[in-house]
Every structure is written in C-alpha cells, then in structure tokens.
Amino acid sequence: MIEAIIRLSLRYRLLVVLGIGAVALFAAAALPAAHYGVFPEFAPPTVQIQTNAAGLDPREIEHAVTDRLEQGLSGLPGIAAIRSESSTGLSVINLVFHGGTDVAADRASVAGRLTSLTASLPPRAVPVIMPRQSATGTAVVIGLDAPAMPLMRLSAITETTIRPALLAVPGVANVVVFGLALPRLEIQLNRRALLASGFGLNQVAAAAHDASALLGGGFIDTGNQQLLLDAHGQTRSAAALAQSLLGEHAGLPVTLGDVAQITTAPPPRFGAALIHGKPGLLLIVSSLAGADTLHVAHGAEQALAAISPALRRQGIDIDAHALAPSGFVREALSDLGRVLLIGAVLILVVLLLALRDWRIALISFVSIPVALLVATLVLRALGITMNTMALAGLAIALGEIIDDAVVDIENINRRLIENRARATPLPVLRVIRDASVEVRGAIIFATLCVAVMFTPVLLLGGVAGRLFAPLGIAYLAAIIASLFVALTLTPALAGLLLARRTGGVAHVPMQSARSAYGRLLDVIARRAGLLALFAIVFVIGMGASLPLVRTQFLPQFREQDMIAHYLAAPGTSIKTMLTIGRHVAAVLGRMPEVADVVEHVGRATLGNGHPDVNKAEVDITLSRSGNAHNATAERKILAAIDTVPGVRWWANSFLTERIHETLSGFTAPLVISVYGDTLAAISADAGRILHRIRPIKGVIVAAVAAPPNTPELSITPNRAAMLRYGVTARALLTAIHMGYAGDRVGQVYQGSLIEPIVITLRQARRADPDALRSLPIEAIDHRIVPLGLVAHIRQTAAPSLILHNAGRTEQVITVHTRPGDGDAVLAAIKRRIAALHLTGNAYVTYGGSAVAGGAARRSLVTHAGIALVVIAALLALALKSARGVALMALGLPFALAGGIAAAWLFLGGTISLGAMVGLVTLFGLSLRNGLLLLIHYARLVQTDGLAWSAATARRGAMDRLPAILITATVTAIGLLPLALANGAPGDEIEGPMAIIILGGLFTATMLTLLLLPRLASRYLRIGPSLNDGLDPPRT
Structure with missing residues (x-):
C-alpha cells in the first residue's frame, strides 16, 4: 500500500504538489481567523448558582438557602461534585458535572429544578444561574476614575452606558463591577x-x-379617536x-x-475599588466558554473606543488595560512566531550547508511548514483552539517532522549517487520510488511506536488531562501530517526537481564527516569498555539524581500582569482596607518595575468572587523596562508592599491563579480540607493545623479560608x-x-x-x-x-463564611508555597498532621495543584510503563530478535539521562509536568534513529549479501551518518531558539520541553553513533534469510 501511494505520487507529481500546496495555503490563510486562547477549556462543566438574601448572616444563609438548594439539586444526573459557600447575604453553589456531558442540557436541568425550589426559599431570595465563563475567565480588566464626579453618578453611567456596551460584545459572558455605588x-x-x-x-x-x-x-375611545392616558x-x-x-x-x-x-x-458597601490609589470602579470583563480571547478583548476595546469621547467629556478617565490576559496571548504568539521564524531560517541554512544542493535542501525544508500547516487544519476540524498547549504540541513534534523530511530525501540522494556509479543506471523515478520505500516502512513503524509512547499524555485525567489533551492531539496530528507529507509531497517534489538529473550531489561535508567518523569507530572498537563504563556511570548518576529534582504542576507564567493579595484580620472594615490600598498604590507608583495598579476589596454584586471585606486583590501591570519579566521583580514588589503589620501577602500570575482555582476552588497551590462533627470542632482543628504548618520551609502564607472569629x-x-x-x-x-x-x-x-x-x-x-x-x-x-x-x-x-463539599461542612486551609516546593511542603505537612490528634471523627484531605501534579506524574509514569511494554511487543514482532529489542531499549535510559542532565544544567533542577511530557517524546527520537540503523543492517545482510560482522556494522553506521547527523543538527537548530527563549512570555512550557529534548537528543544521538554499532556487532545476530530475524517492516 505504501509503495502504491509513493508510485501514484510520482506519477501525478505536479498534481500532488499543486494540491498539497493549495491545502497549505488554505491553512496559512485560515490562521489569522483561527480561535486563539491562553489555555484550552481545562475546567470541567460547571453550573454556578448565586442567591442574594440581604441581611441574612452566614448561618441563616446556610440553613435557609444553601442546604435547601443542595438537597434539591444533588439528585441531578451527571453531577460529579457540589461545592458551596454561604456568606453574609449570599449563597454560591457550584455544580461540577462529569466531563463530556452536554453543558446546555446540564444548565437546562438545573434551571428546571430551581423552578420548584425557589418557593421554599426566604422572600426575595431568587437563585440566579450565572453565565458560563471560559476556564481562564477574565478577558480584560478596565478601571474607571472620575475625580470631579460623585461615585454614584459614575456608577449610574457605568450601569446604563458602559456595562451594556461591553455586554453587547460577542463572546462576553459577564461584566462584574467592583465599587459600584448605584443611587x-x-x-x-x-x-x-x-x-x-x-x-x-x-x-x-x-x-x-x-x-x-x-x-x-389605559385609553379613551371616542369613536373617532383613541386617546392614550399618560398619568x-x-x-x-x-x-x-x-x-x-x-x-x-x-x-x-x-x-x-x-x-x-x-x-x-448608595447602599451599604461590601466591596470597593481603587484606580491608581483613588476611588473608582473596576470592571472585569469575562469571556464565554469557547470564545476567542483575542476577539473578545478586541471587541471590548472597540466598544470602549466608541463611547470614550463622550465619557472623557464628562471627566471620566478610562484605564482600558488595568489587567489584560489577552496581552499575554498576543505577546506569546508574537514571541513564538519570531522564534519559529528564526528557527526556520537556521534550519534552511543548515540544510543548505549540509546538503550542498538547493533542490534537496528545498525539498526537506518545504516539508516542515507544510506538515505543520496540515496539522493546524486537523486541529481546527477537531475544534481545538490555537492555545499555548496546542502550540507546544506542534513545537515538540519538530523532531519527528524534521526526521521525516531529512531521512527520506537523504536516502533518495544517496541512492541517486549510487545509481550514477552503476554501469547501467536505473530510471531516476524508479530510484526515487525504491529509495522512499526502503526507509518509509521503518519510519511508519517508528511513528506508530512514537504514537503509542505518547498515549499516556492523552490518558491524563482531571484538569491535567484537559490541559494537555490539545498538546497530545497536536503532537499526533503533526507527526501523522508529516508522515502524509513524506509519502506524497516529498517523492513528488523529488520527481519534479531531481528527475532530469542523472544522479545526486555528493555531500562534501558529509564525506569528510564519514571519514572522521570511521576513524572514531576504530578508536571506540579498541576502547569500547571504557566508553561503556562512562555511559553506565552517567546513566546511573542521572537516575540517582532524579528523586532530587523538584517538580511543579505548571511553570510560572511570565505575564505582564501580577496579582497580589492581602488578607487582614477578620472584621477589618472597608475603610481600613482602602487605607492600606492607598498606601500600597503610593509605594508601587514609585517603583520603576510597575506600570499600572488597580485594586478591589471585598466582592462585587453577582460576581464570581465572594470574599469578605478583609480580603483584597491588587492587579499590577509590570513595566516593560528593566527586569519586569524576572521573578526578582515580583519578589521586590512583594517586599516593598509587605510593610503593614498584621496583613499577610502573596502573589500569583493570572494564569497560575486560574488553574489553582479550577483545581480546588481556591487560588492557592495547596489546599487542606478538614471535615468533622461540627463547624466549631473542625475550625479548632484547622487552627491547630495552621499553627503546626506555618513554620515549614517553603510555606509563604498559610491561612484559614473561613475564619471562625469574625x-x-x-x-x-x-x-x-x-x-x-x-x-x-x-x-x-x-x-x-x-x-x-x-x-x-x-x-x-x-x-x-x-x-x-x-x-x-x-x-x-x-x-x-x-x-x-x-x-x-x-x-x-x-x-x-x-x-x-x-x-x-x-x-x-x-464564621463569616461557611463551606460545604458534597453536603459536608468543611474548613479549608490554603497554603501558598514557593515555586517548585509544592511536593516537599505537602510531604512535610502530611507528616505534621499525622502526628496531630484531631478531635472526634475529624479527618483531612488534600487538594490543589501540588496534589494534582503528583497524580498526573504518577499517571504519566504508569501509562508510560505500559506503553513501553506495548512498544517492546511491537518491536519483537517486527524485528523478530530479542537482542534487537534489547538494543532499542538502551535508547530510553540514555535519552532520559540526557534530559535530566539538561534539567539540572539549564532549569535549576526544577521540571514541570510539561517538561515531563518532553521526557516522553525523547524515546521516540532515540527509537527512530536506532531502528533505522538496525533495519539498514538487515538490508546490508539480507538484500546486499554482506556477511554480518564488525566491518558491516561499521559500514552501516557510516551509511546512516549523514541522515543521523543532519536530523539531529536540524532538530537541535529548530528547537534551539525555543530553548534560548525559555522564560519569555508564551515560552514557559515550550522552552523547558525544548531544553529537555535537546539534552536527550544529544545523548541518544551519541548512543546511536558511538555505542550502538559496537554493541550491535558484538551481540546482534543477523542471518542472510528474511526469516533469520531483523526482518525490515514491509510496506
């Protein structure tokens, strides 16, 4: 079948090139109109219900509203979890449904059930189903400030003019206003x-x-005239x-x-806002689930631009970029585009230098963007947005894409050179076809193994699964698209550009490299034991250091925005909180690292947040000058504002905070839930736990989420x-x-x-x-x-807040840790709580990104082990040689050791879940080169009639050297800009992945070139018959 596809591609080569070119151009033209977002929709289907009951205290809200609604809604089909919060005058219930359910049907069933439950609630307590927001929620934050205008007047204009204009923007879910003081x-x-x-x-x-x-x-009807009565x-x-x-x-x-x-x-306040330290309004524009973040932000900007002249005439100042997550998307896409462009130029230069023929270099180069563009069409057909994770999947697939592009054309060129040396040269198209078929079977098999190896990423559950699924799908789409391009476009272009030539162009640089490589193999043959010992020590050393590597769920995102929180004593008034806020704004205003500051205290009417008035959030836009993208700036800012006695501070990036909140309902990476007999008892236990864990190294801030002493x-x-x-x-x-x-x-x-x-x-x-x-x-x-x-x-x-989880009253301790310390802190906390005697039937559970990250890593390792067993079985079926499978298996520890070494050298010994996915991809890269080398050995013996010996192993390795070197070099050059940009906005996931892959690529290539030929000649057995083992995969 593969041979038939290649034959048809050569026969209709012009049609194939024009057709695939048209598809690539269509994909490129569709990119500007694609949906772009920060992250995929990683939150499970959730329906939030808010019920306002003015004047009721938290206990009355719990008994009269929350309990009744929870009991009535708990029987709905598809519900995975029910969480609720009862605070002064407000009940908030979150119904979390199992993934894959119909969200519209879920909301309809909730609405139907609420109709019958409303009658049992206190008068004027009407449950409201909140709009369904995207996982990241906020699209843009807007500050309004009018020094010469009363706040009531500004609130009225906002409610009647500004908010309706923003709600009319397509994709906007809600516009929450902090500080609103309607008359x-x-x-x-x-x-x-x-x-x-x-x-x-x-x-x-x-x-x-x-x-x-x-x-x-009504009206008066005179017979001849109808007069409306307007009283x-x-x-x-x-x-x-x-x-x-x-x-x-x-x-x-x-x-x-x-x-x-x-x-x-104005009514009594339960929230307020400060714009640059002055009283004002803060508008938080959230996007609908599935909406394009960039389009929503652009639409909001256009809506504001249309009404801003009238607003400015009234003395209203607009800060349209108080906090703009969409800016991170724009900057990330811009940076990624620039990095990929640099990588593309470098790849083209390396191909030209290595191949010394513009036609062959062009064929290899064109295949790379075409494969990526075809992959974007697949993603679009599957409804996957161009988000950070999908782009990461395309980026780490570069290795396989480049390998497909180089291996095929390099083998074609080598066979054309050999054909030129024949006494009676074969037709060029036939040589091209045979050369493509020769390597394509092994490449397809290697691609299948790589796909199997990547399935653990697709099997991740929970938030991690929803986050990384687009990465896995994008990766698989890219390598399948690359395989399609290699089967069709590469032979077709070779037929068009090389058909009139009688042979290939010899690789002058590669000939020198082959000679040097041959001499090196001779030296290794005499010192093989020493080299093997060094390799074993290196692998064991890196494996022993693995438990010391610090892990985190996701890296810190280098956004232009920073969110700082401060928590005062329970019962602190809004006036006192605003005094603190003004002091903070004044301090930040003098710092060169800060470009903009807005703050909000307490909660907003019908907003998703519902904290007490003793909690506040400061949204800080970092300056683009100096070290604004460095963690040093964040530490400097926190040190400058953490000067008020009795006030606790912590900070996150916007995206990190949203992920924490989705995982546990709180913005902390680690959440400890305490359950027991009564709220008083579990609150007392929570206080004792808090006292025990605060001194733990790595804990920045720990606090009880619902303090009982308000x-x-x-x-x-x-x-x-x-x-x-x-x-x-x-x-x-x-x-x-x-x-x-x-x-x-x-x-x-x-x-x-x-x-x-x-x-x-x-x-x-x-x-x-x-x-x-x-x-x-x-x-x-x-x-x-x-x-x-x-x-x-x-x-x-x-208590000012009463929490429920699955109908049980809970008390929650939120723990903010230093990046990378989550696992160590969690282990220390578990030890200290285990030594603590809790009251009655009390017990604790743990949640947050620290727990989710550990579960995801265990899932990844477990399923990767199963995938390795499947791949070993596939290799055994294909190679028919247990020794060949063992030699292939050697590539895994070498690749992993190289990745771990890169983590220590360039990532400070800290890896995120994304970097671990990079470790998974390493085996695919090492497997392809090793498999192709062993298959080439089999062809030399079983097709060319050579006897299997050390000399044959040496010749086979020298034959494969150009493809291996070019593939490794071009892959490294393609990933190098991503690795060098590590830490730049948008590169937080791709950068560490690229570094890990580069480290593993180096050690895997060294294994293939230096050790594998010697090990194969000594331990491998290849007979002259196809039934004697190492049967090349047939097509």
Missing part, C-alpha cells in the same frame, strides 16, 4: 418625629410603596417622595418628609420582655432588617436605571454600634419600643 432613595427615619406623629413603620412602608406606584391609565404619578425624586402623604395627625397632613430624611444615597453583634430576643411590651418576633426582625439592611418598599425609574426606595436609619446611626439599643420597634398597639428593652445585645465572634 437609591433612602427614607432615613427620625425616631423622635416618628414617635410624635403617631404613625408606625408599617404605615411608612405603605406610604412609600403607594408613592412609587406605577399603573397604566405621570410616580414619585421620581427625593423631594417629591418627601412630600408624599403619610396620613393625618391632629387634623393636619403628615408627609414622609415630616418623619424621615429623604435622600439619595466579630459580630449577637441579638437574642428576650421573650418575657417581648410579651410584656407587646412586641412580636416578626416586628423585631423587621425593625433590624429595615434599619440596617434596608427594607425595599418600592422603586422608581430614572431612564434605564432603576432606583430602589428603602426604609433605613440615618448613616450616622447605622455606623454607631451603641445606637442599636435604641432602634425603634413597633409594638402591636403601635407604640415604639427600643430594641434594648426586648433583646440582649452582645459582641461575639462567628
């Missing part, structure tokens, strides 16, 4: 005036509701609301303004006093809710903006804890009774 009409009760008027709270609420009524008047009766301003009638007292009308101060004010004022009704004064429990709770959370009694429409009308206390009284005792409560006889007479009020500590 509301507040009826701030005057206790004394209300007492004097004789009216109660219920009457005030009814009057406000009536004043904001909006009813249609402008709704109250739309604070002044009009103040004049609304409450009732009559002592024969005089009483208005709402007589018993309360009516004003426009200060609160506990209000306990005095039932006897309530009976004495005639106060009902509902009246007591209504008064507290109305006074502090605010009771919404109506709403007015200001254009497209809805302003709620709420009854509450004056701001000064709401900010005074002592004023709580005098809170007016309406008794059944309409008397006003102070809260202090019917309830006990005391300050206590309680």
Whole structure:
C-alpha cells in the first residue's frame, strides 16, 4: 500500500504538489481567523448558582438557602461534585458535572429544578444561574476614575452606558463591577418625629410603596379617536417622595418628609475599588466558554473606543488595560512566531550547508511548514483552539517532522549517487520510488511506536488531562501530517526537481564527516569498555539524581500582569482596607518595575468572587523596562508592599491563579480540607493545623479560608420582655432588617436605571454600634419600643463564611508555597498532621495543584510503563530478535539521562509536568534513529549479501551518518531558539520541553553513533534469510 501511494505520487507529481500546496495555503490563510486562547477549556462543566438574601448572616444563609438548594439539586444526573459557600447575604453553589456531558442540557436541568425550589426559599431570595465563563475567565480588566464626579453618578453611567456596551460584545459572558455605588432613595427615619406623629413603620412602608406606584391609565375611545392616558404619578425624586402623604395627625397632613430624611444615597458597601490609589470602579470583563480571547478583548476595546469621547467629556478617565490576559496571548504568539521564524531560517541554512544542493535542501525544508500547516487544519476540524498547549504540541513534534523530511530525501540522494556509479543506471523515478520505500516502512513503524509512547499524555485525567489533551492531539496530528507529507509531497517534489538529473550531489561535508567518523569507530572498537563504563556511570548518576529534582504542576507564567493579595484580620472594615490600598498604590507608583495598579476589596454584586471585606486583590501591570519579566521583580514588589503589620501577602500570575482555582476552588497551590462533627470542632482543628504548618520551609502564607472569629453583634430576643411590651418576633426582625439592611418598599425609574426606595436609619446611626439599643420597634398597639428593652445585645465572634463539599461542612486551609516546593511542603505537612490528634471523627484531605501534579506524574509514569511494554511487543514482532529489542531499549535510559542532565544544567533542577511530557517524546527520537540503523543492517545482510560482522556494522553506521547527523543538527537548530527563549512570555512550557529534548537528543544521538554499532556487532545476530530475524517492516 505504501509503495502504491509513493508510485501514484510520482506519477501525478505536479498534481500532488499543486494540491498539497493549495491545502497549505488554505491553512496559512485560515490562521489569522483561527480561535486563539491562553489555555484550552481545562475546567470541567460547571453550573454556578448565586442567591442574594440581604441581611441574612452566614448561618441563616446556610440553613435557609444553601442546604435547601443542595438537597434539591444533588439528585441531578451527571453531577460529579457540589461545592458551596454561604456568606453574609449570599449563597454560591457550584455544580461540577462529569466531563463530556452536554453543558446546555446540564444548565437546562438545573434551571428546571430551581423552578420548584425557589418557593421554599426566604422572600426575595431568587437563585440566579450565572453565565458560563471560559476556564481562564477574565478577558480584560478596565478601571474607571472620575475625580470631579460623585461615585454614584459614575456608577449610574457605568450601569446604563458602559456595562451594556461591553455586554453587547460577542463572546462576553459577564461584566462584574467592583465599587459600584448605584443611587437609591433612602427614607432615613427620625425616631423622635416618628414617635410624635403617631404613625408606625408599617404605615411608612405603605406610604412609600403607594408613592412609587406605577399603573397604566389605559385609553379613551371616542369613536373617532383613541386617546392614550399618560398619568405621570410616580414619585421620581427625593423631594417629591418627601412630600408624599403619610396620613393625618391632629387634623393636619403628615408627609414622609415630616418623619424621615429623604435622600439619595448608595447602599451599604461590601466591596470597593481603587484606580491608581483613588476611588473608582473596576470592571472585569469575562469571556464565554469557547470564545476567542483575542476577539473578545478586541471587541471590548472597540466598544470602549466608541463611547470614550463622550465619557472623557464628562471627566471620566478610562484605564482600558488595568489587567489584560489577552496581552499575554498576543505577546506569546508574537514571541513564538519570531522564534519559529528564526528557527526556520537556521534550519534552511543548515540544510543548505549540509546538503550542498538547493533542490534537496528545498525539498526537506518545504516539508516542515507544510506538515505543520496540515496539522493546524486537523486541529481546527477537531475544534481545538490555537492555545499555548496546542502550540507546544506542534513545537515538540519538530523532531519527528524534521526526521521525516531529512531521512527520506537523504536516502533518495544517496541512492541517486549510487545509481550514477552503476554501469547501467536505473530510471531516476524508479530510484526515487525504491529509495522512499526502503526507509518509509521503518519510519511508519517508528511513528506508530512514537504514537503509542505518547498515549499516556492523552490518558491524563482531571484538569491535567484537559490541559494537555490539545498538546497530545497536536503532537499526533503533526507527526501523522508529516508522515502524509513524506509519502506524497516529498517523492513528488523529488520527481519534479531531481528527475532530469542523472544522479545526486555528493555531500562534501558529509564525506569528510564519514571519514572522521570511521576513524572514531576504530578508536571506540579498541576502547569500547571504557566508553561503556562512562555511559553506565552517567546513566546511573542521572537516575540517582532524579528523586532530587523538584517538580511543579505548571511553570510560572511570565505575564505582564501580577496579582497580589492581602488578607487582614477578620472584621477589618472597608475603610481600613482602602487605607492600606492607598498606601500600597503610593509605594508601587514609585517603583520603576510597575506600570499600572488597580485594586478591589471585598466582592462585587453577582460576581464570581465572594470574599469578605478583609480580603483584597491588587492587579499590577509590570513595566516593560528593566527586569519586569524576572521573578526578582515580583519578589521586590512583594517586599516593598509587605510593610503593614498584621496583613499577610502573596502573589500569583493570572494564569497560575486560574488553574489553582479550577483545581480546588481556591487560588492557592495547596489546599487542606478538614471535615468533622461540627463547624466549631473542625475550625479548632484547622487552627491547630495552621499553627503546626506555618513554620515549614517553603510555606509563604498559610491561612484559614473561613475564619471562625469574625466579630459580630449577637441579638437574642428576650421573650418575657417581648410579651410584656407587646412586641412580636416578626416586628423585631423587621425593625433590624429595615434599619440596617434596608427594607425595599418600592422603586422608581430614572431612564434605564432603576432606583430602589428603602426604609433605613440615618448613616450616622447605622455606623454607631451603641445606637442599636435604641432602634425603634413597633409594638402591636403601635407604640415604639427600643430594641434594648426586648433583646440582649452582645459582641461575639462567628464564621463569616461557611463551606460545604458534597453536603459536608468543611474548613479549608490554603497554603501558598514557593515555586517548585509544592511536593516537599505537602510531604512535610502530611507528616505534621499525622502526628496531630484531631478531635472526634475529624479527618483531612488534600487538594490543589501540588496534589494534582503528583497524580498526573504518577499517571504519566504508569501509562508510560505500559506503553513501553506495548512498544517492546511491537518491536519483537517486527524485528523478530530479542537482542534487537534489547538494543532499542538502551535508547530510553540514555535519552532520559540526557534530559535530566539538561534539567539540572539549564532549569535549576526544577521540571514541570510539561517538561515531563518532553521526557516522553525523547524515546521516540532515540527509537527512530536506532531502528533505522538496525533495519539498514538487515538490508546490508539480507538484500546486499554482506556477511554480518564488525566491518558491516561499521559500514552501516557510516551509511546512516549523514541522515543521523543532519536530523539531529536540524532538530537541535529548530528547537534551539525555543530553548534560548525559555522564560519569555508564551515560552514557559515550550522552552523547558525544548531544553529537555535537546539534552536527550544529544545523548541518544551519541548512543546511536558511538555505542550502538559496537554493541550491535558484538551481540546482534543477523542471518542472510528474511526469516533469520531483523526482518525490515514491509510496506
């Protein structure tokens, strides 16, 4: 079959070249329109439900909202996990589904179940299904600052103009606004005036509701004309609301303004934002799952550009690049394109110098980009975006692609040289066909073995599997595309460019290299034992150092943005957090490493984040000058801002943080979950664990995610006093809710903006804890009774956040570690917790990237072992020689040893999961060269009639030297720019992979050239018959 394909390609060579050229041009033209993203969709299908219930504390949210929804949703098909968080006024439930489910069907089933569950929730607590975001979530962060404009006015413009414009951009999932202070009409009760008027709270609420009524008047039909009745009766301003009638007292009308101060004010804050240290708004634009990150970011920029002239006329400053993950994609693609261009030029130069013939060099060179372009078409057909992992798969496939390109044409050229020396030369096309068939069978078999070796990457589970699946698919697509090109385009181009020549061009440099190589083999024959001893010591030494290599799930991404977090004591106010934030902004503003700073505290309405107000995030854009891409800059920044006593700091890159959050729900690389009998018990255990693990070397910050000691004022009704004064429990709770959370009694429409009308206390009284005792409560006889007479009020500590996992209450400890220390820290933590006696039935589990990385590495090693067994069986079937299989197996430890040595020399002894994938690819490179050499030995004996001896082994190695040297050199030259760019944005995965591959390529090539011929001549047995072993794979 292979021979038939090559024969057809030669016969219709012009048609083949034009056809494949057209496909390559189509693929190249489609690249600008391809979907580009930072990462593949590595998050499992997840549906998030948020329920706002203003005024309820975390325990009430847990019992009245979260528990009910969890119980009702737990039976849905396909659910893999249920996690929830109950905080003040907010319940957030994440339903994680098994991979491969229909996301639209999942969301529909959740929506259907919520319809029946809503009725059992507290009034006005309506569950909302949040938009499905991409795994990386944020597309762009925008800062808004208007020094001369009130924050309420800026919030109104944002809500009515800016946010709708951004939501209209295709691919945008949500626009979350931190610091939003939308205006509301507040009826701030005057206790004394209300007492004097004789009216109660219920009457005030009814009057406000009536004043904001909006009813249609209908129309009058006169017979000849229809007249619409437009009644402008709704109250739309604070002044009009103040004049609304409450009732009559002592024969005089009483208005709402007589018993309360009516004003426009923002609601109580649970979040805020600082833009360059000044109060403002922070807009986080998130992209839909599957949307193109670059397109979404570009669309958001265009939407802002369209409205920015009008905004600037109003004094609004726009920071459109406060944090832009899309910038990392652009920079990564630009850097990768530049590196690949440099590599392409170097490859072409090396091919020209090595082959000394532009036609042969052109054939080899053209095959490389054509194979890559065909692979991109395959990826596009499979729906895989051009993300970092897919590009990494294409990059590490360069070795096999170059090997395919060089081996075929080198063998063709060598056979053409031999054909020229014949007394009666054969037809050139026949020589080309036979030369292609001669090596293609072995190459196909080697490609099959490489594909088997790479299957462990495709078998990775969880987040690691979803991250690396595009890499594996891209790699396999590239080597299969390369094989297709080698079977069709290479023979066709050889037929077109070489058909009119009577022979090939001798490799002048290669002839000199062959002579030198022959002399070297003679020396090795006399010193083979010494060389073997050195090789064994090297392999054993590198193997012994393997346990000392530090591992991490993924490398630190060199983004232009850095995210710093700070955590203050539980109960710290927003005002204090903003004071810290302004101090931080001032410090960072003086640093040359920093270009931009925006911050947000607490949470945003209907945002995906829901931290307490004692948690804040600082988004830092690094300057492009100096060492902004160096970890030194990050350490310098953290050292500069970590100056506030009692505040803990840690930092991540944006992409690293998103991966941590997907793995465990938290932004830390290591998460310890504590389960037990009660929340109090597991919180106490968590505190003891925290005390034990903080001193561990490598731990930067460790904290309890849901601290149990947040200060609160506990209000306990005095039932006897309530009976004495005639106060009902509902009246007591209504008064507290109305006074502090605010009771919404109506709403007015200001254009497209809805302003709620709420009854509450004056701001000064709401900010005074002592004023709580005098809170007016309406008794059944309409008397006003102070809260202090019917309830006990005391300050206590309680949890501000309650976590559930699979319906179980959990306490979580987040641990931030230094890069590369995750495994060592995890082991130390396990030892210390094992020595700790936990209370009752308490137990702990571990999660995060440190755990996921270990599981992924174990999976990779286990499946790689199985793959090696399969490959050994395939080699045994093909070679029919146990000794031949053993010689092939020698390539693995040599390649791995070279990769480990490269990790120590150039990566500081730290490798990520991506670099381990590079180790897997090494065996494929070493296998191809060794297999082709052994197959060539078999042809020399079984086809050319030579006797198997040391001289035959020497000749076969010298025959294969040009292909091996050119392949190794060109592969190294192609990967060298990636290796040299290690640490540049976008090269964090490809760079270490290239370094590992280069190290293994060097040692595997040395094995093939120096040791394998000697070992083969001594231990291999090749008979003259095809049945005597080492049967060349047939086509």
